[in-house]
Amino acid sequence: MKETFDLIDYALQKSGLEELKDPTQVQYLGEGAWHLAYLVQLRTGDAVVIRFPKTEAYGRNVEFNEAEIHAEYAGTKAYYELANQVKPGICPEFFYYHLEKDRTFTVESYAGKAIKLDQLTVVEAFHIGGELGEFFRKMNAGLHGLKGFGYLSWNGKHIEGKFQSDVSESMKEENNDYINDFKKFIDTYDGSISPSALIDLQACMENREIKNHTVVFTNQDTSPENILLHSDGTVCLIDPVPILYSGDSLAGNFLNNYRTLFPTFFNAPRYARHEFDRFEDRLKRIADGFLEGYSNGDLAVKRRVKQEEYIQLADLAVTHWQLLRTDELTSEQKIRYGERDAIGNRLTVLVKKIEEYQWIDEKSGTKLA
Numbered sequence: 001m002k003e004t005f006d007l008i009d010y011a012l013q014k015s016g017l018e019e020l021k022d023p024t025q026v027q028y029l030g031e032g033a034w035h036l037a038y039l040v041q042l043r044t045g046d047a048v049v050i051r052f053p054k055t056e057a058y059g060r061n062v063e064f065n066e067a068e069i070h071a072e073y074a075g076t077k078a079y080y081e082l083a084n085q086v087k088p089g090i091c092p093e094f095f096y097y098h099l100e101k102d103r104t105f106t107v108e109s110y111a112g113k114a115i116k117l118d119q120l121t122v123v124e125a126f127h128i129g130g131e132l133g134e135f136f137r138k139m140n141a142g143l144h145g146l147k148g149f150g151y152l153s154w155n156g157k158h159i160e161g162k163f164q165s166d167v168s169e170s171m172k173e174e175n176n177d178y179i180n181d182f183k184k185f186i187d188t189y190d191g192s193i194s195p196s197a198l199i200d201l202q203a204c205m206e207n208r209e210i211k212n213h214t215v216v217f218t219n220q221d222t223s224p225e226n227i228l229l230h231s232d233g234t235v236c237l238i239d240p241v242p243i244l245y246s247g248d249s250l251a252g253n254f255l256n257n258y259r260t261l262f263p264t265f266f267n268a269p270r271y272a273r274h275e276f277d278r279f280e281d282r283l284k285r286i287a288d289g290f291l292e293g294y295s296n297g298d299l300a301v302k303r304r305v306k307q308e309e310y311i312q313l314a315d316l317a318v319t320h321w322q323l324l325r326t327d328e329l330t331s332e333q334k335i336r337y338g339e340r341d342a343i344g345n346r347l348t349v350l351v352k353k354i355e356e357y358q359w360i361d362e363k364s365g366t367k368l369a
Contacts, residue, residue, distance in 0.1 A: 007103065008038060011050050015096040015107040018042060032225070032239070033057055033270065039110060047110035048094070059331025064101045070154035073097035073106055075242040078159060080108075082142045082217055083237065087135050089230065091237055111236040112228040117279035129258075129286035131235050132222065133293025136254070140247035144217035149210075149244040161244040167212050171246075175205045182314050185321045191348065194355045201314050204307040216247040222254060223262070224283075225274070248301070251294050252308020258287035260313055260353055264346050268338040288362075302361055303368040310357055317354060320347040 009020035020026070021043070029037040035051040042048065053069070055062055080091040092108040115128065146152075148161025149170070163170060182201055186193050221241040228236040243250070266277035276283060295301040320343050323333060329340065337343050359368050 004038075007052065007105070008040060008050055010103060011098070011105040011107055012040065012048075014098050014105075017048065017107070018044070034062070035106075048107050049092075049110050051106045051108075053104055058335050064104070066099055067154045067156075069099050069104060071152045071159055073099075074154065074159045075152040076106070076240060078144070078146070079217065079219065079240050079242040082144055083135075083139060086138045086142050089234065089236065090135055091240075108238070111238060112230050114225050115227050115229055115235075117224060117276075117282050120282050122282060122285045125282040125285035126289035126292075128227065128235055129289025129291075130293035131289075132227070132237075132254075132286075133251070133290035134296070135237075135293075136218065136247065136251055136290070137294045137296060139218060140216045142217060144244070146217060146244055149212075149215045151241075151243055161215075167210055167215060171208065171210045175208055178311060178315060179205060181318045185318045189321065189351070191351065193351050197314070197354050200310060200357070200359075204311050208307070208311075210246045210249075214246065215244050217242060217244055218247055218250040219243070220250060220253060223257065224276075224286075246308075248304045249308045249311075251290070251305045252310075253312050254290055255287045255305065255309040256312035256316065258283045258290070259309070260350070261316065264349055265338075267342040267346075269335045299361065299368070306359065306368045310354075313350065313354055313357065317347060317350040320344075320350060 005020060005023055005026065008026060013019050020040070025041045025043075027039040027041075029039050029049065031037065031054065034057050035053055038050045038052075040048050040050060053062060074097075077095050077097065080095050083091045084093060092111050094109040095106065096108075097106045098104065117125075120128070146160055148164045149167050150162040152159045153162045179198075179202060182198060186198060219237065219240040220243050221239065222237060226237060226239045228238060230236055262271065262274075262276040262283055263280040264277070265271040266275060291302060291305060294305060320337070323329065323337060323343050324340065324347065326333075329337075338346070361368050
């Protein structure tokens with residue numbers, strides 16, 4: 001433990017805070033997929049969370065890669081800064097990171113406890129989703145000043161999108177890949193699937209485009225474990241996976257996660273401890289609230305987001321089908337998706353969700369296909 005306390009003391013002083021005087025100031029918060037987290041009570045009365053990268057994640061050793069770590073942590077810092085301009089307090093106000101082999105860390109202000117699905121009413125769940133949807137919509141208008149698109153990379157001086165090619169052409173290629181992969185899936189799938197599934201997916205692609213000026217700085221990971229509640233009940237987002245992409249696409253990703261991925265991945269080691277399948281009703285209400293907050297009553301926006309959700313759902317099914325066709329699953333795949341039987345059973349559920357996908361807006365009764 002002394003080594004851990006020394007690391008925490010080093011992180012505090014390096015980030016311009018205070019030295020650690022008493023081990024009782026430290027509380028172990030737990031571990032995520034990639035980090036160990038500690039809560040430190042400062043003598044000023046404030047609290048910070050210090051995270052250290054794990055040496056092993058998803059069944060493999062994690063090597064020290066300065067460029068990758070810079071991209072991740074500088075991306076988080078940039079996301080927090082823009083997010084707090086868009087909505088003050090939506091992310092931790094203080095964030096500092098340091099790169100050094102065996103002494104890499106992040107320090108950020110403590111923002112509250114993660115939401116507990118078992119303690120939320122459906123009304124509270126809808127409100128949390130609505131607040132997040134409204135924030136995502138406003139974040140789309142945030143001026144990020146970053147070049148390129150896709151996940152972030154480090155060019156030696158600052159972060160930028162991994163891809164610097166024409167974004168419109170890349171979207172066209174992506175659309176074709178979605179269609180071609182889904183065609184291969186339905187042609188070789190052992191079970192039956194309605195012909196309308198491919199027709200609906202093709203319809204989703206008809207007007208799907210993105211241009212350089214519509215690339216937004218958004219977040220791919222807003223799982224319940226990354227949503228905190230301030231003392232006043234407002235939400236705070238931590239540990240983002242920032243991406244330069246289409247805002248509507250990531251809104252659709254949010255819906256697919258909360259309506260499908262989280263509740264159906266209960267038998268995958270990555271998600272098993274959360275027991276999300278027990279709280280499917282609250283997850284769905286968070287998604288419902290998100291769509292209302294994001295669309296702000298605009299049916300055209302709802303239509304685009306629903307189409308993006310459908311694309312994500314279809315792609316999730318394709319991913320499962322591809323995993324089942326591999327000779328042997330890797331340790332990371334088993335942790336993320338579960339064993340082969342779990343993947344096969346989940347694929348059946350995903351196909352059913354595709355076939356029964358609801359294109360009617362429940363609030364207005366309007367068809368969104």
